[in-house]
Amino acid sequence: MSGESVILFHSSNYAMWAADALKKAKIGHKLVPVPRELSSDCGYCVRFDTLSAGQVSALMEKENIEFDRIEQI
């Protein structure tokens, strides 16, 4: 599994929260516009290296940050 993934949230507020948690956990990431083909939301999601997918979802669980889904792009 190489390449990039995005984690999608119900709202940009959660994307902000997730980005903050990822920063603290020193997991590489970037806030990016939600790809149109994945969702109709106007806001952003968080992109990361697919290799850290497990870490990312574990962190979300640990911090109680609700997310919609993770998608490879």
Place this chain on the structure above:
Amino acid sequence: MIYFDNSATSYPKPSQVTDAVIYFMTKIGANPGRAGHSQSVKAGEIVFEARKKVAVFFGLKSPMNVIFTSNATEALNTAVKGLLIKGDHVITSAMEHNSVMRPLKRLEEDGIITFSVLEGDDRGVLSVEEVIKAIKPATKVLVINHMSNVTGAVQPVREIGELCRSKGVLTILDCAQSAGIIPLDMCADYIDIVCFTGHKGLYGPTGTGGMVIRDGFDFNRIRPLKEGGTGSLSDKTVQPAFMPDKFESGTLNAAGIAGLSKGIDFLNSLPEGLKSVQLHKQTLQKYFIEKAKKHVKGFVTQSETEGYGVVSFTIEGLSVSEVTMKLSDLYGIMSRQGLHCAPLAHRRIGTFPEGTVRFGFSVFNTRDEIDSAVKALKEIAGGN
């Protein structure tokens, strides 16, 4: 100019607050959470930082439980009108601001709720015993302020909160005056909803405030006051059901929130945080009351000598408007006269309908300013 109207809104603001507002408006500008471009992301980050700080400030874990509003009034209307349904009973105190009283009155007039106004002691401070007696089977909510904007009287929040929790009564706390002075931990103090304003003791700009919901509280019990654009679930015409979007329709006052965020930083940067604020205000209050009692003929205060910088007073034989007008016009001292949007509180302390003169001190006020004010009041009061 001497500014003693800090209980209405604080002035001056710390320079980092005004700098942050200007920075936002000149360098960021974008709408937070509404687009994917980098300026919107930066705006969103600034708002998120503020959310996080507010959450920590009130002892919360989830920053999503912080809902920004335009002031305490909007937050209180959301909490009171959103939580109460037909048949509910509410307990409140005689010391409440109209931002609590009027929403309750509206719901009462509409035949939705009934409410009991507790008198408290001679300063309007409630006791646990009084609250116990007032709880009925239909009592759903207790809503009170943490600190009175008329006298500065402080309610025993933790004791009352603990009692309410044990009886299944929800608590809404109006922290408009106390936030930035008296620390609050929503968990340890048993408070379900805090309503605060950003422009007083938190030193943020006007047009900022919020409703903060305790971690784990079932926010589905609260109906939003307004619906609209949130930047989320844009394909749906129904309001999102998650926090904070459920309650945050419409573009936020992002520039104001940027300032509020720095106001909280300012408080946290004081040597002992809120303790420093308390100490400063207590010192000024005691100094003012003792000095005015000694030098100003007919000076009567409705506040305690020990307090956090909200002092109501009258001067025998003079109308309160005459005093504040002379203070302003002849001495450049800004204060507020009248009922301070809290008619029942003035009834409770026996100053209705004339009201009082109110001095509200901030961390920027000094003893020298109080010396000038006492000298001015002495001249206004005349006599010896």
